[in-house]
Amino acid sequence: MSLVMESQCPFCSVQCKMTITEKNESGIKTYEVEPRKNSASEGRLCIKGMNAYQHALSGERITEPLMKKNGQFVPISWDEAYERIAEKFNELQSTFGRDAIGVYGGGSLTNETSYALGKFARVALGTKYIDYNGRFCMSAAATAGNKAFGVDRGLTNALAEVRESDCLILAGTNIAECQPTLMPYFTDAKENGAFIIVIDPRYTATAEMADLHLKVKPGMDAALANGLLKVILDGGYADESFLENRTTGFDEVKAHIDAIDLTEISLITGVPKEEIEEAGRRFGEAASGMILTARGVEQQTDGSMAVRNFINILLATGKIGKPGSGYGAVTGQANGQGGREHGQKADQLPGYRSIENDEHRAYIAKVWGVNHGELPGKGVSAYEMMEKVHSQEIRALFLMGSNPIVSNPNANFVEEGIRKLDFFVTADMHFSETAQLADIILPTASYLENTGTLTNLEGRVLLREAARPAPGIVKQDWEVLSDLAASLGKESFFPYTSAEAVFEELRIASRGGIADYYGITYDRLRKEEGVYWPCPSLDHPGEKRLFETSFPRADGKAEMIPVPNHFPKEQAGGRYPLHLTTGRVLGHYLTGVQTHKSPTLEARQFESFVEIHPKTARSLRIQDDTLVKVHSRRGEIIVRSKLTASIREDTVFVPMHWDGIQNINKLTSEELDPSCKMPGFKVCAVSITPLIS
Ligand SMILES: Nc1nc2c(c(=O)[nH]1)N[C@H]1C(S)=C(S)[C@@H](COP(=O)(O)OP(=O)(O)OC[C@H]3O[C@@H](n4cnc5c(=O)[nH]c(N)nc54)[C@H](O)[C@@H]3O)O[C@H]1N2
Ligand SMILES: Nc1nc2c(c(=O)[nH]1)N[C@H]1C(S)=C(S)[C@@H](COP(=O)(O)OP(=O)(O)OC[C@H]3O[C@@H](n4cnc5c(=O)[nH]c(N)nc54)[C@H](O)[C@@H]3O)O[C@H]1N2
Numbered sequence: 105m106s107l108v109m110e111s112q113c114p115f116c117s118v119q120c121k122m123t124i125t126e127k128n129e130s131g132i133k134t135y136e137v138e139p140r141k142n143s144a145s146e147g148r149l150c151i152k153g154m155n156a157y158q159h160a161l162s163g164e165r166i167t168e169p170l171m172k173k174n175g176q177f178v179p180i181s182w183d184e185a186y187e188r189i190a191e192k193f194n195e196l197q198s199t200f201g202r203d204a205i206g207v208y209g210g211g212s213l214t215n216e217t218s219y220a221l222g223k224f225a226r227v228a229l230g231t232k233y234i235d236y237n238g239r240f241c242m243s244a245a246a247t248a249g250n251k252a253f254g255v256d257r258g259l260t261n262a263l264a265e266v267r268e269s270d271c272l273i274l275a276g277t278n279i280a281e282c283q284p285t286l287m288p289y290f291t292d293a294k295e296n297g298a299f300i301i302v303i304d305p306r307y308t309a310t311a312e313m314a315d316l317h318l319k320v321k322p323g324m325d326a327a328l329a330n331g332l333l334k335v336i337l338d339g340g341y342a343d344e345s346f347l348e349n350r351t352t353g354f355d356e357v358k359a360h361i362d363a364i365d366l367t368e369i370s371l372i373t374g375v376p377k378e379e380i381e382e383a384g385r386r387f388g389e390a391a392s393g394m395i396l397t398a399r400g401v402e403q404q405t406d407g408s409m410a411v412r413n414f415i416n417i418l419l420a421t422g423k424i425g426k427p428g429s430g431y432g433a434v435t436g437q438a439n440g441q442g443g444r445e446h447g448q449k450a451d452q453l454p455g456y457r458s459i460e461n462d463e464h465r466a467y468i469a470k471v472w473g474v475n476h477g478e479l480p481g482k483g484v485s486a487y488e489m490m491e492k493v494h495s496q497e498i499r500a501l502f503l504m505g506s507n508p509i510v511s512n513p514n515a516n517f518v519e520e521g522i523r524k525l526d527f528f529v530t531a532d533m534h535f536s537e538t539a540q541l542a543d544i545i546l547p548t549a550s551y552l553e554n555t556g557t558l559t560n561l562e563g564r565v566l567l568r569e570a571a572r573p574a575p576g577i578v579k580q581d582w583e584v585l586s587d588l589a590a591s592l593g594k595e596s597f598f599p600y601t602s603a604e605a606v607f608e609e610l611r612i613a614s615r616g617g618i619a620d621y622y623g624i625t626y627d628r629l630r631k632e633e634g635v636y637w638p639c640p641s642l643d644h645p646g647e648k649r650l651f652e653t654s655f656p657r658a659d660g661k662a663e664m665i666p667v668p669n670h671f672p673k674e675q676a677g678g679r680y681p682l683h684l685t686t687g688r689v690l691g692h693y694l695t696g697v698q699t700h701k702s703p704t705l706e707a708r709q710f711e712s713f714v715e716i717h718p719k720t721a722r723s724l725r726i727q728d729d730t731l732v733k734v735h736s737r738r739g740e741i742i743v744r745s746k747l748t749a750s751i752r753e754d755t756v757f758v759p760m761h762w763d764g765i766q767n768i769n770k771l772t773s774e775e776l777d778p779s780c781k782m783p784g785f786k787v788c789a790v791s792i793t794p795l796i797s
């Protein structure tokens with residue numbers, strides 16, 4: 105007997121498709137995983153995708169609702185769980201007001217669940233406090249895209265165009281480890297003659313394919329982009345007619361760049377002047393070019409402006425809206441794109457509508473059948489919500505699809521806050537470090553058991569259908585939200601009987617919005633394999649390349665803006681002489697809740713580490729492969745040293761995939777980008793000492 109499961113990877117934004125065959129021979133189950141052909145991955149799977157079934161089928165899954173009694177979790181029925189939650193939420197809201205409850209979502213949730221969660225917060229609870237982990241992921245690029253172009257869609261052109269591009273700048277993106285199945289697009293581009301520039305403080309597996317690697321000082325990308333712009337403008341590589349017809353603000357940018365001194369840029373960014381000159385010249389000369397940024401540039405306290413400066417380079421050279429030319433914010437989570445479009449964000453309503461725009465509010469209120477005035481206003485960003493949890497302005501939290509005490513910056517503070525909550529409910533499939541602090545855990549379906557749509561990094565909507573029944577009495581996320589809304593007396597607003605029914609409502613709610621899904625249906629997705637948004641009608645093919653003739657701003661033009669050389673507030677020096685930067689490794693995913701449950705992935709890497717340059721290590725008397733303490737102003741962790749000349753001498757790197765004593769966010773700073781509220785995960789000041797000296 106075998107069970108054939110057609111699914112889609114739960115991890116990164118490429119959304120590779122796969123077939124998993126479960127064979128049961130005399131009670132022994134074995135699994136075979138094969139990639140399935142689909143457009144973005146072209147039939148490839150990486151090691152995480154190959155082993156994703158292991159966490160889903162793990163015996164450690166939570167399979168029934170659990171409630172903490174005398175410090176221990178005990179099983180309860182769904183009815184009891186809903187009743188208890190409704191009672192506590194009602195009690196807290198009547199004592200402390202509607203906004204006493206915070207809702208916190210995630211970018212792994214399907215579009216249907218993201219949509220239902222936003223509606224649940226605004227309609228079932230009536231709270232303004234909702235935000236999600238994508239704040240830490242896509243908010244800087246989203247803000248930059250919205251402001252510069254009038255829209256935020258990860259890639260402004262189809263992935264296939266990477267192959268046609270003549271020059272590629274990959275800034276703060278480690279595609280080789282984070283979107284591995286996309287690598288052939290880049291290696292093919294290189295074979296076709298493209299010049300590849302990688303900007304990263306580390307010589308990563310991605311940098312290995314580069315023709316030029318700019319080993320930038322952490323946090324200095326905005327300044328580096330100013331240097332590149334200087335070379336481009338001084339070299340006469342600007343596209344005057346594009347600037348004239350398609351952009352605004354160039355004169356101010358030009359005046360700002362005229363005052364830039366390349367020698368100073370080289371000094372502050374740590375990148376040799378000749379390399380900045382070569383990079384600027386190569387990009388300027390190329391007939392087509394793309395710039396891709398990811399969290400290295402974006403998870404900074406000036407992340408949104410740093411991205412805008414890379415967009416300035418594209419606009420100045422007219423390299424957008426044309427074949428092989430465009431911008432890409434390399435989206436992170438499985439539904440990092442769709443998760444940011446349908447209402448999980450503090451200021452957002454479905455279809456990328458704004459909660460502060462009267463017309464948008466009125467439209468959504470009508471779709472939801474509520475009074476426009478009843479919709480709450482704008483809340484606060486994810487970390488700011490944690491501040492309100494800490495100050496007890498938020499008394500209860502409903503968490504779905506995130507592990508915030510590991511993934512938030514300044515994690516000790518966040519944990520302290522969560523421990524103070526009067527009531528804490530989470531919906532998860534595993535006991536994350538955060539779930540262990542909950543009063544009630546609601547067991548939800550894994551990717552193999554859950555039907556819904558996810559929008560990949562290209563802006564292509566894909567359908568992932570349940571491939572096996574859920575274990576125990578586990579439910580799908582949207583079902584939990586509908587049932588809970590009913591317990592809160594809001595049944596009529598959540599009449600859904602399937603994920604498709606939620607999607608049908610989402611189609612209407614997004615209609616006419618920037619992220620318009622109206623023309624997309626489950627039937628179409630089954631037939632066409634995926635459809636790009638915006639897709640305003642059933643016969644619309646979906647837009648692969650954006651901005652060919654205009655930008656969706658009031659004047660139809662893209663906005664350029666001068667970007668200052670920003671310096672991270674916390675500079676290395678004195679007691680904390682090194683820059684710490686953080687990120688990922690190939691075999692683990694985010695806070696590791698899922699990948700640590702996979703024996704295959706865990707065996708590859710079972711503990712965290714700190715990358716440190718051998719020269720720096722020598723001066724600190726740190727040997728390779730020994731335990732060290734890493735300290736910042738906010739906390740300390742213990743990890744194993746990994747000496748490597750691939751990192752800058754003034755910088756160390758620790759991955760984010762471990763909790764407890766290895767949780768890197770015990771060190772990171774609470775300082776946020778003022779406009780998009782992205783934390784500065786990618787730079788703070790630390791010191792390192794041997795554990796045993
Ligand atoms: N294996 C794996 N893949 C993943 C994930 C995972 O956890 N594991 N997570 C997914 C998610 S949610 C996301 S958001 C993406 C993240 O994808 P990426 O953003 O590509 O991953 P990171 O490793 O966080 O950061 C990328 C690079 O930025 C560099 N960097 C650090 N500081 C700076 C800086 O100041 N400037 C520049 N230019 N570069 C800097 C780091 O050295 C790192 O190599 O990956 C997705 N894919
Ligand atoms: N220092 C540092 N910190 C970072 C980053 C960094 O680069 N450096 N990156 C940031 C980024 S980009 C991100 S995206 C965040 C992510 O960080 P988190 O939001 O904490 O993400 P995960 O570790 O994926 O946690 C997801 C949780 O949801 C559960 N889950 C998965 N799928 C589902 C589902 O479909 N339904 C439900 N109900 N639960 C589900 C998992 O079991 C897990 O417990 O971390 C951020 N934190």
Ligand code: SF4
Nearest residue numbers: 113116119120150153
């Ligand atoms: S982690 Fe990303 S690249 Fe790897 S299989 Fe999953 S979706 Fe594909």
Ligand SMILES: [Mo]
Nearest residue numbers: 240241436437
């Ligand atoms: Mo992310």
